[in-house]
């Protein structure tokens with residue numbers, strides 16, 4: 013059997029994006045030794061791609077903003093399916109988390125009086141997104157990376173070894189979380205990972221694992237997500253006894269590039285609309301006015317004139333419908349294209365050139381300008397872009413305790429960032445992910461560290477069972493011994509087609525049933541994957557190990573989507589087009605029981621009364637049943 | 650609009666390897682990375698390529714296209730002469746791991762030698778006030794996506810393995826300037842730049858600037874000013890404090 017190197021850390025963080033690095037920092041600051049695992053190089057995780065900004069109610073631009081308004085916007089955006097406690101913590105703690113980044117060296121764009129500037133974004137009532145042009149994610153990940161290095165420099169002073177406190181395992185993929193103990197004592201004991209560079213294995217003993225692996229978007233054909241997004245953390249959590257919630261909710265960002273084909277899906281940041289970009293169809297009509305849903309009528313302008321006035325006088329005018337939450341805009345674009353009013357390459361037009369001067373566009377949206385110039389030969393200061401929906405984000409994720417981020421049902425497992433579920437409900441607002449990473453990444457690190465101490469007091473030692481290691485190694489090397497002739501890339505492409513076409517923006521029972529059947533077939537076929545070449549930097553082999561996770565998570569999405577018989581946020585059923593108050597109280601929970609995937613209904617915890625008073629009754633009436641409103645009303649008295 | 654192209658790709662590991670020919674289809678609008686992915690999916694599943702964003706944002710996909718250091722995801726096929734073979738080789742300055750993937754550890758090790766941002770004592774998060782003008786200079790350098798193309802290109806280390814010990818390269822020296830120009834940083838790193846990071850090795854040829862995909866004026870805006878500051882203070886060590894204050898004055 014294959015060799016491995018055995019190491020030991022207090023906390024293992026899987027993921028070096030915003031959530032993972034923020035967790036590693038707080039775990040280290042709590043005195044723990046930390047291993048940070050990452051499939052790519054340090055500083056290259058998906059977070060680097062984020063563009064528009066970080067949502068935090070610092071009230072630097074509009075003094076009326078505060079955490080209550082941010083909370084309200086987040087709940088509305090998620091159509092009240094959010095875990096209210098997560099939404100509350102998130103809104104309250106986001107400003108401090110952003111200011112903290114500044115104290116670690118981040119340089120955000122400034123207001124005239126020298127504070128952090130904030131921009132408008134869909135679904136946010138006031139300008140709220142701290143940003144650096146349209147490369148906010150880069151600023152965020154670099155700042156966190158440099159903070160990790162700063163901590164390593166401190167450790168170096170103390171021990172002479174930079175990596176004595178935090179070690180970043182770059183290009184090192186985790187394939188398994190080990191468990192030990194039975195019943196109430198069952199708990200995390202370590203992980204297995206392989207270095208992508210050499211193909212060699214390491215086993216890390218630990219009592220606490222933080223999953224911060226990001227999303228699942230690589231299972232869809234048209235996506236803004238990279239090869240890393242195979243849902244590893246989601247699958248790892250399921251496999252060790254955790255549960256996933258809200259998996260039916262996948263965010264299709266309304267504006268991805270549509271042309272040329274090779275860049276289809278690449279993101280066009282929402283800042284384009286926040287800064288004044290308008291959407292038109294082939295007839296030149298600003299069609300978003302035709303798609304303002306009942307629940308949002310009171311907050312969005314009904315004429316172009318009012319919408320235009322809002323940019324200069326937001327206090328006395330309603331906002332333009334281009335800034336509706338993403339699910340609304342994506343559906344509208346989809347409908348326009350279906351109705352034959354699309355652009356030549358199957359999108360619609362997005363134009364900033366009429367509202368902003370060329371130099372302003374280049375200053376505010378530099379990477380968009382470059383992206384279109386270099387990849388599509390389009391000069392966005394002169395002409396409109398062609399855009400269409402692209403798979404962007406998964407609202408669903410590991411079910412966690414809102415305060416501690418501890419995964420439900422697995423001692424020693426924590427989860428933060430895109431991989432965690434609950435905060436965003438059925439739809440995430442733009443900018444609320446980067447803030448999520450900071451708020452819950454920080455909490456994950458703190459509570460994982462606390463757990464390590466608690467586990468030690470109980471005498472829980474991370475003892476990894478040798479047989480489990482042997483099995484996991486054998487599993488990981490299996491593709492080299494197979495001769496079935498299946499090409500991992502072919503299977504991945506087929507899965508992407510299936511998810512895109514059958515479990516995409518608009519869903520029906522019939523199509524999802526077909527999708528589940530196809531996923532079943534593909535799952536059979538991965539038993540015959542063939543890997544050519546050796547173990548050193550072999551993407552074909554690496555993909556062969558990702559595929560089972562990708563298929564498992566795709567199955568969760570399709571099964572949950574089939575079960576939820578209503579339309580809400582990032583889940584639209586052609587056969588159940590309305591939002592249904594019954595389903596607002598229901599979370600769908602996926603678990604693996606004896607190798608079988610199970611989806612169960614679980615009722616959502618109701619908002620506390622003081623939070624409910626932030627909304628008026630008419631608005632709540634659009635979402636909740638009369639009975640719910642009654643109890644809430646009584647509680648208030 | 651599709652055509653067939655010949656790709657010559659360097660394949661091998663640890664210094665042993667050679668160019669191998671692959672012929673494959675190219676479609677309208679494609680970049681070099683698309684074509685490599687097609688070869689990987691259809692012909693060579695184990696072809697080692699490093700990439701993430703495919704949008705010029707992460708700095709992972711650096712390699713040499715027809716001998717020129719480039720991001721493969723931003724190199725349009727129609728920018729290369731049609732009908733001629735396209736040669737793709739790994740970055741020359743760093744040790745090859747396999748095929749097009751190199752070991753870029755050097756860059757991370759050097760970056761670790763630059764002491765981190767240090768704000769003034771007692772300044773609390775939330776109390777920071779800086780004008781846009783004052784942050785703009787350092788913001789230019791923070792656009793860096795760490796593709797290490799500049800590090801790969803600088804003649805001080807390209808083909809001069811022996812200098813790597815003494816020279817941290819343009820990316821890392823630029824980080825020193827970035828912190829030096831940060832309106833609220835309080836630490837002096839100029840001596841470190843000269844003595845430990847090898848600023849003297851740079852003779853301002855601007856090759857680094859030419860390859861930077863973020864169009865950062867590395868030489869003019871980061872390296873030359875750093876050299877000037879270091880030179881000034883050789884005459885008068887107290888000048889460092891002065892130069893910090895000057896940043897604000899020049900800005901208006």
Ligand SMILES: Cc1cc2nc3c(=O)[nH]c(=O)nc-3n(C[C@H](O)[C@H](O)[C@H](O)COP(=O)(O)OP(=O)(O)OC[C@H]3O[C@@H](n4cnc5c(N)ncnc54)[C@H](O)[C@@H]3O)c2cc1C
Nearest residue numbers: 027028029031051058059064065186226429430443445446
């Ligand atoms: C183009 C784009 C633009 C966006 N813009 C915005 C925006 O403006 N504002 C906003 O709020 N949000 C935005 N988002 C969303 C946001 O960027 C992501 O949701 C967020 O960055 C995810 O961060 P994370 O820390 O959860 O995961 P990531 O940053 O994706 O990091 C995941 C990490 O986990 C590692 N990993 C995964 N699996 C394994 C494994 N098996 N073993 C070891 N390591 C593993 C990866 O290598 C990586 O290091 C955008 C997303 C995209 C794609």
Ligand code: SF4
Nearest residue numbers: 803851852854855857
């Ligand atoms: S300007 Fe200096 S750092 Fe840049 S390539 Fe020339 S010598 Fe190297």
Ligand code: SF4
Nearest residue numbers: 793794796797799861
């Ligand atoms: S300065 Fe430019 S070339 Fe150098 S690493 Fe940064 S982005 Fe790449």
Ligand code: FES
Nearest residue numbers: 702703708710722
């Ligand atoms: S893949 Fe990210 S820069 Fe090319």
